[in-house]
Amino acid sequence: MRTRFFYLSIYFITISSLLGVVISGQKENKTIQSSKEDHCYSCHKEIDNLPKDFSENDIHRHANISCSSCHGGDPTSDDQEVAMSPSKGFVGAPKHKDIPKFCGKCHSNINIMRVFQPRIATDQVEQYYTSMHGKKLLTGDENVAECASCHSAHAIFPAKDPRSTVYALNVPGTCNKCHGNSELMKKYNLPSNQLEEYSKSVHGVALLKMKDLGAPACNDCHGNHGAMPPGITSISHVCGTCHVSNMEYFSSTRMAKAFQEQDFHGCEQCHGNHTVLKPTDEMIGVGKDSKCVDCHSSGDEGYTVAKKIYSLLTNLKNQFSLADAKYLEVKKKGMNDIEIGFLLQDAKQALIQSRTLIHTFDSTKVGAKTKDGIEISNKASLLAQKEIDEYYTRRNGFAVATLVFLLVVIALYFKIKDKKKKTEK
């Protein structure tokens, strides 16, 4: 009898736990109301009182999520008094400081979110409070960005949708709404020309002009929900997420330690931050555009290495340019350029690798790679010269052949004339 009671208890406990899970799931989903019978939308549209930024294609509206899911109230009633009654849970527009939690009601709850996107992250609010924006909001700052500042309130689209305010191409403009406001930024002692600087940088040109979605926007370096300026220790890692080899080479050098000791900003020290320009070979060496001479001076080891690396790079670059010019001539002459093209691709690769190896600050390593590149460039040059020579040989051959043909034609002409005379006789 006791055993039977024991088994029955286990059975009931299991069933009631399962029921509990189902009921709690249903409760959570109840916070989201379908917009199919949505009097909020129909009435507000009728009296032309939809929110200013309202979009018919908003992601929530597309998912049949009613206005009341965020703002409360009863969307099934067409009586304003009833529909917007606090007794029906109507909360109206949330206060600025409450917005992250307001959105987080659903976005921080995986049980709700997985219905729409099973793999979606639900830590946005959590991350937000670690960001500079979130921290300031908690102190009561009314100016800092919250969810709607970046995503808008009623025209939200997935980040991959070009209409979205957080679509890669739109991110710089979205951030600039606040960060480009000099009055506002003054309060935080921040510059307001980041977009201007960024637009001139390699990243900005690639993203904004070339529309290369692979190029980094603001959030790729600063983070999005947990946005913060990268610290000194993390700056190489931030750049290194894309420039892997450069970071690996740099972090294993003596220079990396020296940088840390002197509070230098890693990559930023030589390349800048928002204004990362296309690096030139002149940045290494000891010339007027050199970055090395900012710290090194004539006679020290760094100065000598910089000079050596610059000379190695220049040598490869010159050999490559020579081969490339010949390659273009071969192409122009319509000769066989296939193999030369392949060789030049390899030479270019060697040049790129040599430039990357600069970050080892080791002239031996750079020298080994430039040697490879020079050998390949010379091979391409030789091959190109052979094709150019062949081009002239063919033309000379044609001239000789034409001369021979001409002689044959003349001989035949006289023979025919001779025959004609004989026939006439």
Place this chain on the structure above:
Amino acid sequence: MIGNIGNKIISWIDERYDLSPLNNMLKHKKVPVHKHSMWYYMGGVTLFLFLVQLLTGILLLLYYRPGEDNAYESVRFIVTEVRFGWLIRNVHSWSANLLVLFAFIHMFSVFFSKAYEKPRELTWITGFIILVFTLAFGFSGYLLPWNELAFFATKVGTDIVGVVPVIGEPLKIFLRGGEEVTGATLSRFFGIHVAILPAIFTVFLTLHLLFIQRQGMHEPEHFKNLPEEKKKYIPFFPDFALKDLLLWVIVFNILIFLALYFPWELGNKADAFAAAPAGIKPEWYFMFMFQSLKLLPAHILFIEGELLGVLFFGVAGFVWMLIPYIKVKRKPNWKIQPLTLIGIIIVAFIVIMTVIGYLV
């Protein structure tokens, strides 16, 4: 010394096979001399270009490998790595085009001088068949480098074949070796180009040449009406043959010039999944038909425009072949006779449609 050896060889053969009929023919064959004599050379140039095709084709066969994975690569190998491969391939491509051009010129010169009339009806018919096979050579050979343009041009060309009622669809599938243009089409076209067509072509060419040798050169009306003493002739051998040779040498020189200064681009390798490149055009000698089909409306009465066009060209070609048997009444008052007028209209149509095809 060389002459002696030559004579010895000839007499050795003569002793055994009696070359007197051939000798007699060469001695007695005469070519009329008049203001339109230059057109007699067109057939010879066409024959010469065919011989160039034969020789360069054999040389290309030494390196060409048919097949989806090999054709393009082997042609690229020929033009880049093989010694004088570029010359042979370009001469083959240029000679093919000049061959069609001279075949057309030869055909129309025969038409306008009425050389097809009795007793030369079969010479005309075999000549027309040779022209059709020449075009087939061009169409099948165009695909062999397996490049983008050739691939899509073949697709369009075989699609047009499919329009013909009843036999069109099976013929299209037969030509393609399946529903689509694939490696199977390439293998098929290769076989057609290097084995089937040359075999049939040789038969008709031999007949065509035999008919000419047997019947001699055609004498135009105005020449025939001259009094006997005013008719001028030159011996076919060696006088006319030497002039032929002179022209062949010049044409060969031009051929090498074109091959060197205007090489045929190989382009990109054919890719069935790639989008068709812009400006796909058939070879120039198909352009007038292609352009006419393009200009036709989608429907003419209850028949599809394209179908009507294809049927029209089919029937027109057939009628053109049978022209020696079609009697058109002479109009004594007309400055240009009706048949000549038809010929002029046909030439004008071909030229205008070709030009429009390249301009539009």
